[in-house]
Amino acid sequence: MLSRVANSIYWMCRYVERAENVARFISVNLNLLLDMPDEMGRQWEPLVMITGDQEFFDDKYDAYSKEAVISFLTFDRFYLNSIVSCLGMARENARSIREIISSEMWEHINTFYLELKDESAVKMAMEDPHRFYKIIQMRSHLFTGLLDSTMSHGEAWNFARVGMMLERADKTSRILDVKYFMLLPQLELVNTPVDNIQWTAVLKSASAFEMFRKEHHLITPQVVASFLIFDKNFPRSIRHCINKALISLQRIMNGTQNEKSGRYNAEKQLGRLASDLEYNDIDDVMEEGMHEYLDRLQIRINEIDKSVGTTFFNTKHLFETTNQEQ
């Protein structure tokens, strides 16, 4: 398939997944607020921290109020990782490959974006945020369902999966990272009810609470982290996502055994990460330090993303250079 098309489908899925994760963060925070004592305050700031774009927020907004953070993360067209921006880009990517994806997928992403862009969406987000973010998540699930059930599971689909799984692994690591950062300094709170609520919220933002309960009874930071990083079967755990991405990448690589240098970089890097996740455990993480471990993980995911780009998407320079040499 065309390199540009592969690039577009990969990013289309990354953007939809990214939008869904932003909705998850906000949704869980809303739930958390219902259970939190008032004096805790500052509950909206961590949401901006997860994004790593605090500077951008501070330039434009006065305070970390609910309204400001919701506007910023959901409707700010100038902020590239807001839900509306992500969906706008997902849709533009979809538009450029609408002859490749199914018309169900195109029509869904098109309507998803158009309705979010509509003024009535802002009103609903402010008045009934619980319902609003639930709808966004369900629409994203619908998109994933359409991807799975209306499109052939060929090369294009596998690129879609690699994009979606890398994005999901990255986002799960960020949820964990920020919560750890926020919660650990407050040592006196460890194992108090508030702490428990917080870790429940972490699980919920990854839709993991119920599945976690089936496996573990006690909610402790370590067990939660272990579940979100290493669980084999939970579909949002980092290990699971990386494994799925690897399977799709291997399917893509199958039959392209040419000797061009660097051709295997993406697969090699992804394979190494997968085996690390296979054989490491939470004790290794604690030894290195949670933040350090997750930070390194995110860097590795970024490198894999870059290698996927240079291997499959941005190859023109390879051929133009050969041309000049002749």
Added chain:
Amino acid sequence: METFAQYDPGEFFDELMEADGTPRPGAQLLVDKINSLPPGDLAIRQQAAEALLLKMGITFNVYGREEGTEKIFPFDIIPRIVPADDWQHIEDGLKQRIYALNAFLQDIYNDKKILKDKIVPEDLVLSSKTYRKECEGFTPPKKIWCHVTGTDLVRGGDGKFYVLEDNLRCPSGVSYVLENRQVLKRTFPQVFEASKVRPVDNYPSKLLDLLEYLAPAHIKKPTIGVLTPGIFNSAYFEHSFLSQQMGVELVEGQDLVVSDGYVHMLTTKGLKRVDVLYRRLDDDFLDPEVFRPDSLLGVKGLMGVYKAGRLAMANAPGTGIADDKVIYAYVPKIIKYYTGEDPILANVPTYICREDKERAYVLDHLDELVVKAANESGGYGMLVGPHSTQAERDAFAEKIKAEPRNYMAQPTISLSRVPTLVEDGIEGRHVDLRPYVLFGKDIYVQPGGLTRVALTKGSLVVNSSQGGGSKDTWVL
């Protein structure tokens, strides 16, 4: 009231109604159907059709506005009906015209006989911005230059069809013809069936046949692509639609690279050779080495491969000279020269500003004429005399005097009208007609075409960028 009870055809030729307000023969069923609908029903059907178009993402971008101004091409639910005998006349006329224009292109880039015989002034051709020196001495595959044409026709107050413009470069709009038909079939199924409307749906397969026909003979399964400028182009939907319907790749300039003397697509598995391109990119942008060096949309080295015969392209570069609006005035002579026949479809009478006498007349009558620049499209660069201000006319007069070769003028034609759904019911609105012609093994005229309608009351400008919409066109 959304019925024809109060409908007034006015002093114009009306495509559905006789002057006395009774339906024309082919329109009786449709008029009866609309009259029988409960009040408000037609408007609901119209809204449902528009919502469907938006959901399907059948939109275009308006040039010169902020990003995000994306509109559906306004669509009117009442179709235009063309009777069989009118259509036969149009079809014969277009076949003759396209045949002659193609012969003209082959001639001026090679033997230049028509110039030597002084039928068309040589300097006029050679001075046109759309004359491509790069094509001199070149003969495209199968000697075909203008594979896809969309000719703009208008019907005057006398009920006769005239050719208003030839579009031989990258005419757009055919996807709307196909989509409008899908929507209308669902809106008026019984009337549609009973009227025995001729199908338009096989256009993509005809186009695919044509593109395959152009491929070098030794290639059994040619790789074909539609070359698009990208998603920001106003006709992007159409490019995507056609490639999807034909089952061929949709490529942008950035997807192509010239290597080893061939054009290739960049794929996830390396390079793949391309044999035929249906290009929807203007000549100017095709190849930065040959045409505009600042083009980011094209492919370096494309023209070299093309001229070496290792790539076929539709339409051929250089066809723009044949739709130059001043050359247009010579088309009747061009037809006579290459076919020996009189033109079947007449031109609108045209004043050529490079001729002193005609220019003097134009300058004296700016308030009643329509003046057009030779190479603008989309309704830009023109003056509609009767709707202009003195200041606009003065400015245009200066432009004409400064560059007479670049202008022509025509009397304002009272375009025919078609009943159209408006806020307070049904009123007549002015229309033109753009049929699509494919020149491959033989010449095929799609029975129908795009009826563009000026939705603003009294307006004569049908361009989508300036308040125009479209209608389904039923050829009986």
